[in-house]
Amino acid sequence: MTNQQRAQFRRRLLQWYKKNRRLLPWRKTSDFYSIWVSEVMLQQTQVVKVIDYYQRFLEQFPNVKTLAEAELEKTLRLWQGLGYYARARNLHRAAQILLDEYDGRAPNSVSDFKKLPGVGEYIAAAVYSLAKGTPLPAIDGNVKRVFARIFEIAEPMTNSAGERAVNQAVRLVFDDRCPGEFNQAMIELGALICKPRNPRCDDCPLSPFCASFANSTQQDFPRKKNKNPIPERRLAVGVILNEGKFLLVRRNPFGLLGGFWEFPGGKIEAAETAADACARQIQAKCGIAVTVGENIGVVKHSYSHFKIVVQIFLCQPVVAKLVLRDHDDFVWVNFVESRELPIHGAHLKIIEILKKEELK
Numbered sequence: 001m002t003n004q005q006r007a008q009f010r011r012r013l014l015q016w017y018k019k020n021r022r023l024l025p026w027r028k029t030s031d032f033y034s035i036w037v038s039e040v041m042l043q044q045t046q047v048v049k050v051i052d053y054y055q056r057f058l059e060q061f062p063n064v065k066t067l068a069e070a071e072l073e074k075t076l077r078l079w080q081g082l083g084y085y086a087r088a089r090n091l092h093r094a095a096q097i098l099l100d101e102y103d104g105r106a107p108n109s110v111s112d113f114k115k116l117p118g119v120g121e122y123i124a125a126a127v128y129s130l131a132k133g134t135p136l137p138a139i140d141g142n143v144k145r146v147f148a149r150i151f152e153i154a155e156p157m158t159n160s161a162g163e164r165a166v167n168q169a170v171r172l173v174f175d176d177r178c179p180g181e182f183n184q185a186m187i188e189l190g191a192l193i194c195k196p197r198n199p200r201c202d203d204c205p206l207s208p209f210c211a212s213f214a215n216s217t218q219q220d221f222p223r224k225k226n227k228n229p230i231p232e233r234r235l236a237v238g239v240i241l242n243e244g245k246f247l248l249v250r251r252n253p254f255g256l257l258g259g260f261w262e263f264p265g266g267k268i269e270a271a272e273t274a275a276d277a278c279a280r281q282i283q284a285k286c287g288i289a290v291t292v293g294e295n296i297g298v299v300k301h302s303y304s305h306f307k308i309v310v311q312i313f314l315c316q317p318v319v320a321k322l323v324l325r326d327h328d329d330f331v332w333v334n335f336v337e338s339r340e341l342p343i344h345g346a347h348l349k350i351i352e353i354l355k356k357e358e359l360k
């Protein structure tokens with residue numbers, strides 16, 4: 001971006017803001033405390049909801065001293081319905097600290113203000129830029145969205161690379177001479193024009209600078225966080241047949257699926273065939289050797305944090321003396337008898353496969 005483009009960016013933004021800004025109550029004041037209260041309320045909460053709360057709160061607690069000296073309960077009552085109540089507790093506590101240590105006034109240094117409970121990077125930058133003209137960019141979710149689109153920032157806003165990229169982008173065009181106006185204008189643009197779902201690009205003063213507008217990629221930015229893929233566990237189990245019955249083992253009462261019955265088996269290691277894993281797991285967990293036969297199918301099943309893919313083998317027992325290691329009981333059952341037992345979902349699917357095998 002050339003200097004001329006930067007100047008034009010700022011000019012267009014500030015002109016648009018002058019014409020289109022909403023006359024919100026906290027925009028009529030430069031009082032540090034009032035602006036602080038508004039910014040705390042506006043975190044995580046829509047402007048329309050905040051207005052009444054803000055006015056009632058300031059009527060009751062017009063300055064740091066009245067808030068600091070109020071009962072916490074009264075503060076919470078005035079916050080009731082606004083949600084995220086830690087904000088109110090922090091604000092109350094922070095007011096007490098300001099009264100004790102700063103005579104109820106704003107600390108001279110922003111970094112001292114940031115030591116107060118509930119005051120993070122955004123709140124500090126917003127309050128100091130709006131109330132005192134301190135040249136700090138206030139970057140909230142709205143502003144991140146606007147810049148992610150203008151510069152087609154490849155990283156999601158949720159990781160540190162994304163945050164760094166937005167910071168750099170904002171600093172490129174930030175207006176040191178009127179930081180409060182600039183910050184309010186960016187926030188307002190995000191709220192009214194560069195909306196999450198239906199951005200009004202035709203009315204946007206920054207569309208000539210916007211890569212997403214040029215490329216019609218508004219919906220692709222900001223990038224979504226890559227959700228971690230749900231891990232998949234590969235398992236092998238044996239249907240050990242003996243005189244018309246099959247073996248089920250019961251899981252220990254504690255832990256995942258405790259007390260449920262299942263076919264014996266377990267995890268397939270990376271360098272192992274499913275059939276080898278089947279024999280090895282049955283030997284380890286039930287103390288018996290089996291001959292692994294036909295693979296009769298595969299079952300997929302999902303749990304909340306992982307999914308399993310289970311290979312199913314018909315097996316013949318070689319030695320039938322069972323010694324259980326992970327389970328606390330075993331039975332030899334036929335289909336009818338198995339219906340009496342609690343069997344967990346994935347293994348019920350195995351029984352269905354077995355029934356089909358029987359009919360072949």
Ligand code: ADE
Pocket residue numbers: 024039042043047126140184187188191
């Ligand atoms: N959201 C966060 N800060 C705001 C402000 N000062 N005006 C409007 N919306 C906001």
